[in-house]
Amino acid sequence: MQPPDDMLWFCFGHRSRKAARAVTRAFNQRLKPFGLNISQYVLLGVIARGEHGSVAAMAEEVGVEPSALLRNLKLLEARGLVAGEGGRGRGGRRLAVTPAGADLIGTTIPSWRQAQADLAALLEGQADETRQALVRLERAALALERAER
Numbered sequence: 001m002q003p004p005d006d007m008l009w010f011c012f013g014h015r016s017r018k019a020a021r022a023v024t025r026a027f028n029q030r031l032k033p034f035g036l037n038i039s040q041y042v043l044l045g046v047i048a049r050g051e052h053g054s055v056a057a058m059a060e061e062v063g064v065e066p067s068a069l070l071r072n073l074k075l076l077e078a079r080g081l082v083a084g085e086g087g088r089g090r091g092g093r094r095l096a097v098t099p100a101g102a103d104l105i106g107t108t109i110p111s112w113r114q115a116q117a118d119l120a121a122l123l124e125g126q127a128d129e130t131r132q133a134l135v136r137l138e139r140a141a142l143a144l145e146r147a148e149r
Contacts, residue, residue, distance in 0.1 A: 012137065012141075016137065023119070024037075024038055026115065026119065027041075027112075027115055030111050030112070030114070030115040031108065031111065031112070033111075034104060034107065034108050034111070035079070036104075036108065037072075039062055039063070039064050039068065039069075039072055040072045040075065040076060041108065041112065042061075042062045042063070043058065043062050043069065043072055043073065043076065044076060044081060044082065044097060044101060044104070044105060045105065046058060046061050046062060047082055047095045047096065047097050047101075048097040048101070048102065048105060055069060055070065073095075076101070079100075080098055080100050080101075081097065081098055081100055081101035081104060082095055082096070082097055082098060082101055083095070083096055083098050084096075
C-alpha cells in the first residue's frame, strides 16, 4: 500500500523534526563564532541558573539524550566554561558556570536575542502563536506518550 501524497506534509512527527532541525541549524550558525552550538548554549544557561538536578533532568530540560548532554558538558568543562565538584551519592555532582563561562554568556546574549528577533520577524506576526502551538504540541505528544505506556 502506498502512503497518501499528503503524509509528509501532514505528519506531526515529520514536520516537527524538520522544523526543529532547521531552527537548530539557524541558532548554531549564530553561535558558531563563539564556539558553541544551541545545545551547549542552553546547557550553559541551565547550569548558570542553578536549576539542574540529575543528568537525566538536565538532558530533558536541554532537549538532548543524556549521552549527548554528557559529551557537551565535557566540552564545556574542557573549555573552562563549567566546573563540577562532588560526585556520586546523595548530593551528586554540583555544576557551576566559571567566570569565563559567565563572560561568554554575557557576550553571546546579543547574538541570541538577535536570532530570536530575526526568527520572530520571519514569522510575520505569528511568533507568539507559534510558541503557543509548540508548547501545545509538546504537551499533546507527552500525553500521547504517557497514554501508550
